[in-house]
Amino acid sequence: MTRKAFIHVQHLLGTGHVVRAAAIGKALASSGVEVTLASGNKIPPTLDTGPLRIVELPACKSPDAAFKRLVTLDDEDIDNEWKTARVKASIQAFKEEEFDLLLTETYPFGRRQLDFELSPLLNAAKARPNPPIVATSIRDILVRKKELWKEEWMADQALNHYHRVLVHSDPDFIQLSDSFPFADRIEHLIRYTGYVEGHAGRAADGSDGNDEVIVSCGGGAVAASLLTAALDARPLSRRAGDTRWRVLVGHDVPEDSFHAYQKRASTGVSVERARRDFPDLLKRARLSISQAGYNTVLDVLTAGVAAVFAPFAQKNETEQTQRAEALARHGRAIVTPEMGLTPERLAAAADDALALPRSHHAVLLGGAAKSAEILLNDLKECAA
Structure with missing residues (x-):
């Protein structure tokens, strides 16, 4: 039976979030999983999404580095009508298939502005007769919050809804506890994957880049x-x-x-x-x-x-x-x-x-393939 995965990603300013999500999606696809990537912002033209099925949700972004507001791509403030449409689009895309895996990129360890959408998505997953494995994909370092209760809320959400927390770092280099004070509460959910390389790119033209x-x-x-x-x-x-x-x-x-x-x-x-x-x-x-x-x-x-x-x-x-x-x-x-x-x-x-002398400190890479391996093992254990 072919496994199916639904990945939700939202990038607000930079493109790193969607690049990582696509890399993990392609690693799952290479293992025979049918992957749907639901993106809450325009996918950058430099990103090759390969075999992934792309769902373009009503798009939003942050207008600045404060991350206090969400706006449309036309820089209009989002309103309740927009939020309703966004939730409807996410739930509809998720209900189109019997997904075995739901992966949310960053949330609940960030993207709290999207809780209006992602809490209903998590509840929809939990309400299914055969609920999917639910995992989150987070980078090596989290942005610290001034209010400790927000970080405690993240841990509570993980404990209440998630089976796995994938941390894309080398634990000998950076650990989640370095930037998240409640890492010990969710330690049993955490798996370190190594860093996720975004894409292999392609060969540069001619002599471009040589000694530049x-x-x-x-x-x-x-x-x-x-x-x-x-x-x-x-x-x-x-x-x-x-x-x-x-x-x-x-x-x-x-x-x-x-x-x-x-x-x-x-x-x-x-x-x-x-x-x-x-x-x-x-x-x-x-x-x-x-x-x-x-x-x-x-x-x-x-x-x-x-x-x-x-x-x-x-x-x-x-x-x-x-x-x-x-x-x-x-x-x-x-x-x-x-x-x-x-x-x-x-x-x-x-x-x-x-x-500087060239350093020989090797950093653990291969995070996309390792993430796919961990998630597939979780699916096998759940089915056993």
């Missing part, structure tokens, strides 16, 4: 300070001022801003949109300069390239800083704060990164 500095920013919605500094940093670098700096601008950056970056670029600096061959560009590069989002960091680690991280740290965001600092402790990167970033400081960080 590759500047990237994921979707780019919150990367203005990094991009602006990178455009003028090349001539200030002693160790990377003699090579091309290739600045990749994410697809969330509006066209007018993208063209402004192109016009501002100095000699030796090229500006283009983010590319599917980004992982291969890194393997050829002299240096990577980026924020410290989950998927970008994994691409950097896989490539083994020297790296500078300017972690996104606006508002109350701590996740990227914690990840970047963990890498710096292992000698894998130089970290420079995003706040007040200047071309001079970025050039100095680039020189420091290129002076």
Whole structure:
């Protein structure tokens, strides 16, 4: 009998959440599972979803880094009518098949703004005559909450609704307890998978990337300070001022801003949109300069390239800083704060990164395949 999985994912600013969800979905599909991926935002054009059946839910995003509001892709505030339509779409998609597995990406360890949708989805799963296995997929580091009761609520939701908590990290590197104070309460649910590589990418064209500095920013919605500094940093670098700096601008950056970056670029600096061959560009590069989002960091680690991280740290965001600092402790990167970033400081960080000895600290990868293995084993045990 063919197993069927339903994956729910919502990315609000960056694209890392949907990239991880798709990778796990494709790993399940390669094991013979029919996978439906329900996405609450537009899937980025650089993401290959392969064999997954895609359900496009009424789309929303966060208008800024505060994550206090949800808006439509036209920047209109969502209302009760929109929420009702979103819940209806999710439940309808879930009821189309007899799914054996329900996987929610991040929730309940984030995305509390979507509780109006995901609690009904969980209740619909529980109400089925043969309820599916329910699992959640979370990255290595959670964003800490100011109110402790919110984190306790996360643990309660996991205990009440979930059979498995997949943590996509190397436990010798970062453990859930490093960013979640109630990890001990759900320890029996936790399985570490290793890091989930987002995609293999494709071979870079011609000589693109060879000995270059590759500047990237994921979707780019919150990367203005990094991009602006990178455009003028090349001539200030002693160790990377003699090579091309290739600045990749994410697809969330509006066209007018993208063209402004192109016009501002100095000699030796090229500006283009983010590319599917980004992982291969890194393997050829002299240096990577980026924020410290989950998927970008994994691409950097896989490539083994020297790296500078300017972690996104606006508002109350701590996740990227914690990840970047963990890498710096292992000698894998130089970290420079995003706040007040200047071309001079970025050039100095680039020189420091290129002076680092190459680290041989191996990080556990293969998280998508391991996630699929864990979930399939859970399904077998449930059926036994």
